[in-house]
Amino acid sequence: MRRYSLSYLMSRSFxxxxxxxxxxxxxxxxxxxxxxxxxxxxxxxxxxxxxLHSLNELNEIVCMCNYDKLPDEQYAELQTRLTExxxxxxxxxxxxxxxxxxxxxxxxxxxxxxxxxxEENNPFFEVYTITYSGSDQDATNLLFTLRNxxxxxxxxxxxxxxxxxxxxxxxxxxxLWIFGGFMIVLVFISIVIIMxxxxxxxxxxxxxIEIMRYIGATGWFISFPFMxxxxxxxxxxxxxxxxLQFLTYDYxxxxxxxxxxxxxxxxxxxxxxxxYWVALGFVVLGFITSYIGAKISLSKYIKV
Amino acid sequence: xxxxxxxxxxxxxxxxxxxxxxxxxxxxxxxDGEVVFIVGENGSxxxxxxxxxxxxxxxTSGTLLVDGVDLKKxxxxxxxxxxxxxxxxxxxxxxxxKFTVYENVAFAMRVxxxxxxxxRRTVPLVLSMLDxxxxxxxFPPEISGGEQQRTALARALVxxxxxxxxxxxxxxxxxAMSREVMDLLVSLGENGKxxxxxxxxxxxxxxxxxxxxxIKLERGRIVSDTATEGEEG
Numbered sequence: 001m002r003r004y005s006l007s008y009l010m011s012r013s014f015x016x017x018x019x020x021x022x023x024x025x026x027x028x029x030x031x032x033x034x035x036x037x038x039x040x041x042x043x044x045x046x047x048x049x050x051x052l053h054s055l056n057e058l059n060e061i062v063c064m065c066n067y068d069k070l071p072d073e074q075y076a077e078l079q080t081r082l083t084e085x086x087x088x089x090x091x092x093x094x095x096x097x098x099x100x101x102x103x104x105x106x107x108x109x110x111x112x113x114x115x116x117x118x119e120e121n122n123p124f125f126e127v128y129t130i131t132y133s134g135s136d137q138d139a140t141n142l143l144f145t146l147r148n149x150x151x152x153x154x155x156x157x158x159x160x161x162x163x164x165x166x167x168x169x170x171x172x173x174x175x176l177w178i179f180g181g182f183m184i185v186l187v188f189i190s191i192v193i194i195m196x197x198x199x200x201x202x203x204x205x206x207x208x209i210e211i212m213r214y215i216g217a218t219g220w221f222i223s224f225p226f227m228x229x230x231x232x233x234x235x236x237x238x239x240x241x242x243x244l245q246f247l248t249y250d251y252x253x254x255x256x257x258x259x260x261x262x263x264x265x266x267x268x269x270x271x272x273x274x275x276y277w278v279a280l281g282f283v284v285l286g287f288i289t290s291y292i293g294a295k296i297s298l299s300k301y302i303k304v
Numbered sequence: 305x306x307x308x309x310x311x312x313x314x315x316x317x318x319x320x321x322x323x324x325x326x327x328x329x330x331x332x333x334x335x336d337g338e339v340v341f342i343v344g345e346n347g348s349x350x351x352x353x354x355x356x357x358x359x360x361x362x363x364t365s366g367t368l369l370v371d372g373v374d375l376k377k378x379x380x381x382x383x384x385x386x387x388x389x390x391x392x393x394x395x396x397x398x399x400x401x402k403f404t405v406y407e408n409v410a411f412a413m414r415v416x417x418x419x420x421x422x423x424r425r426t427v428p429l430v431l432s433m434l435d436x437x438x439x440x441x442x443f444p445p446e447i448s449g450g451e452q453q454r455t456a457l458a459r460a461l462v463x464x465x466x467x468x469x470x471x472x473x474x475x476x477x478x479x480a481m482s483r484e485v486m487d488l489l490v491s492l493g494e495n496g497k498x499x500x501x502x503x504x505x506x507x508x509x510x511x512x513x514x515x516x517x518x519i520k521l522e523r524g525r526i527v528s529d530t531a532t533e534g535e536e537g
Contacts, residue, residue: 008414211398214358215463216387217415 009221013228016201020229023197027233028240030193031289034186035241035282036248041179042281043249046274048172051267059089059133061160063146065126069096070154075126078154087134087142099124125156187289194233194293198226202301209302223298230294234286241282246271306357306467306499308332311366313352313524326352328524329366334517336466337496339489341510342503344521350503353521354471357501358390359383370467388416391460393489395472397452399444405455406431406440412459430458434488450481457488467499468492474506482509490516 017024063082065075075093082091094102100114100122107113117123132142139160145151146158202209212222249271256268271278313327327349334340344350355361356368359375368375370386378386399408406427413423431437434454439447444455453473460468470489474482486502486509493500504510510518520528 005414005417005420207398208400211400212415213360214387214390214392215412215415215459216384216390218381218384221415221417 009224010228013225013232016205016225017229017232019204020197020201023200024229024233027190027193027197028237031190031233031237031286032241032244034190034289035237035285036244037186038179038183038285039241039245039278039282040248041175041182043245043269043274043278045172045175045179047267047269048168048175050269052168052172059131059139059161061130061132061139061143061146061158063128063130063152063155064157064159065128065154066156067125069126074154078152079128082128082130085142085145087132087138089131089133092129092131094127094129096122096124096126099127187285190289191293191296194230194290195297197233198230198294198297199301201226201229202297213303219302222302226298226302227291227294230290231287234290235283238279238282238286242275242279245278245282246275305336305369305371306332306334307367307369309367309369311356311363311368313349313356313361314364325524327356327363330524330526332519332526332529334499334501336499337493339493339500339513339516340502341513341516341518342501342521343505343507343510343518345505347523348521349524350505350521351471352524354469354501354503357467357469358392359386388463389466391463391465391468393453393456393460393468393470393473395475397444397456399452399455399459401444404441404443405436405447405451405458408444408455409458409462412462416463418463426462427458430462434458434461448481449477450484453477453481453485454488457485461492465498467501469501469503471503472505473502474504474509479509482506483512486510486513 075095079091079093082088097119100117103124104111104114130142130146132139143158143160146155152158209222253268253270256266308330311327311330311332312325315324315326316322317324330349330353342350342353352361356363356375357370359378362376370389373386375386400411403411409427409430410423413426418426428437428440431440434457436447436451436454436458439451439455444452447455453476457470457473460470468489473485473489477485489500489502490513492498502510510516514530516530518528518530519526
């Protein structure tokens with residue numbers, strides 16, 4: 001049984017990596033790009049999922065009244081009719097004045113947005129927010145009833161979160177498909193680049209390998225440094241990609257939370273809650289691509 | 305014991321789309337501890353013979369046995385272990401220019417997974433045996449051709465191989481140095497514990513070793529073998 005010195009083999013691997021210079025750098029750059037794109041897509045999808053989930057959790061239907069104001073007792077009567085509908089749990093009425101006030105509170109940091117609105121030119125409508133329970137079919141039936149102009153001519157629009165959720169679900173699936181396609185192409189490119197790097201490293205050390213074979217080196221001893229070089233490439237790429245991912249994600253969060261139109265609407269997962277998944281994903285991606293790339297080249301170009 | 309039984313080796317020439325016969329129906333027996341010179345012109349099949357013995361190639365037909373093991377049938381994972389029995393000394397030395405003499409020799413032991421302690425103990429002994437201890441810390445480009453050849457020999461011998469194959473060991477050396485290296489090779493097989501095969505085209509040089517077995521190859525065939533000539537005579 002041959003017992004190889006791991007430190008000796010590792011030192012050969014690091015020497016090989018640095019000796020390969022430009023090609024190693026190219027591999028790192030390509031692999032880093034691949035990871036960064038994958039990570040960004042992954043984070044977008046995860047954020048969409050979280051937002052979608054919170055939307056699905058709110059079994060709410062929002063009914064907006066016509067712009068022409070009705071007498072107060074008619075609004076009260078309408079609320080009673082809505083409460084009596086099947087599967088309705090609660091009905092909350094918000095007057096246009098309350099709506100304006102709520103928006104002013106929400107955008108307190110940007111008062112200039114709503115400053116010029118008053119009672120005369122209030123852009124909001126009376127709104128009923130209905131929460132319901134029951135199956136999807138019950139929700140659809142309820143929606144159908146509310147949208148029936150004969151039954152509820154007072155409503156201008158009836159919107160539910162289900163439709164928004166469905167739209168976002170479609171968006172998520174589209175992104176998932178694009179992401180999948182990108183991933184396949186990028187992983188393929190990464191594998192080819194690593195294959196080529198290993199092939200060139202083997203070519204540069206052809207004589208050394210030949211001598212090792214004559215001396216009686218096992219395939220494992222010959223291949224190990226090349227495999228390790230690939231893993232080093234994968235690991236360095238993972239570290240760089242992780243750093244860049246943190247910076248870009250952090251920048252995106254700051255951008256979205258500072259924008260008044262999106263603040264409060266979108267839930268953004270802080271990086272501190274997902275960093276370990278991102279790190280794990282990058283390391284696994286680096287490991288898999290470097291392993292496959294190196295394995296193909298080694299089995300093709302190194303004979304025992 | 306090394307035994308070639310009707311061994312033929314052909315190569316397919318990709319450029320000319322023809323078959324080149326490198327060895328043609330070779331029959332040969334070499335006993336343990338023999339010192340044998342294999343001579344022939346370029347293209348006579350000497351290097352193919354060496355590559356077959358080191359299991360870098362397999363015969364196209366026929367059987368090649370080393371200590372009873374058929375090299376054509378040997379398992380792939382057993383090949384490295386088989387090669388440990390053989391020490392190779394190359395015409396162009398094939399030393400690593402960025403390794404010192406010591407590191408070049410130690411490398412052969414590292415390849416076989418020998419411990420650092422063992423390496424530290426064995427390498428100086430081998431260097432001393434080949435009289436190159438003084439050059440241990442020098443890099444190959446800093447030493448003479450003869451010293452490089454000795455370093456290559458030290459690397460071939462450091463794992464104490466049963467068979468030593470020297471492929472054109474004097475090709476790049478002066479006549480005086482050639483004689484010195486050839487004497488050294490012959491002496492390495494003198495005790496009968498190691499088989500030494502010296503492959504060369506320098507017929508003049510080996511005339512000094514007429515008492516040893518000399519096999520002559522021509523166009524892939526054995527045309528003379530002093531051992532069998534003796535038997536026939």
